[in-house]
Amino acid sequence: MKCPFCGHPDSQVKDSRPSDDGAAIRRRRSCPNCGGRFTTFERVQLRELVILKRNGRRTPFDRDKLERSLAIALRKRPIQPEQVEQMVSRIVRQLESLGETEIPSSVVGDFIMKALKGVDEVAYVRYASVYKDFRATGDFARFLGDEGLDDDPGASRG
Numbered sequence: 001m002k003c004p005f006c007g008h009p010d011s012q013v014k015d016s017r018p019s020d021d022g023a024a025i026r027r028r029r030s031c032p033n034c035g036g037r038f039t040t041f042e043r044v045q046l047r048e049l050v051i052l053k054r055n056g057r058r059t060p061f062d063r064d065k066l067e068r069s070l071a072i073a074l075r076k077r078p079i080q081p082e083q084v085e086q087m088v089s090r091i092v093r094q095l096e097s098l099g100e101t102e103i104p105s106s107v108v109g110d111f112i113m114k115a116l117k118g119v120d121e122v123a124y125v126r127y128a129s130v131y132k133d134f135r136a137t138g139d140f141a142r143f144l145g146d147e148g149l150d151d152d153p154g155a156s157r158g
Helices: 063-074 081-097 105-119 121-131 137-147
Strands: 012-018 024-030 037-043 050-052 058-060 102-104
Touching: 050 105, 063 081, 063 105, 063 121, 081 105, 102 105, 105 121, 121 137
Parallel strands: 050 102
Antiparallel strands: 012 024, 024 037, 050 058
16 A cells, blocks of 8 residues: 555555454554555445436545545534544445445435434534535524424523
């Protein structure tokens, strides 16, 4: 595996073990050129998934992009990195189990929304604001009301 620090084409595996959820192999690697250490994950990929965007474009599914989207929504929230990794793995398994190679981006978004709602309501609303393209504060209010997340709509704010 190519070193992410110096670009050397080879690295040495120092340690291998199953990941927490058992769906991947975690490998600690070392670069013989610069001495840099890094971690890689090896996963089974059942099929190549393609995401069908709203504009009709097709792009290969990118697990890292899914992870980044969740990380943005969960930023500064009390969620452990292992929980994020488990969410990502669960969503990927759901996508693969659909049996389709082309999946509309809306299906991916719905799976993400469902996963976030079960983990952290603030992250859920953050993601929804981008996914559903909120334009004004009224969009938030409507969404919170529709989702039953407006705990006390009559409470004074001040």
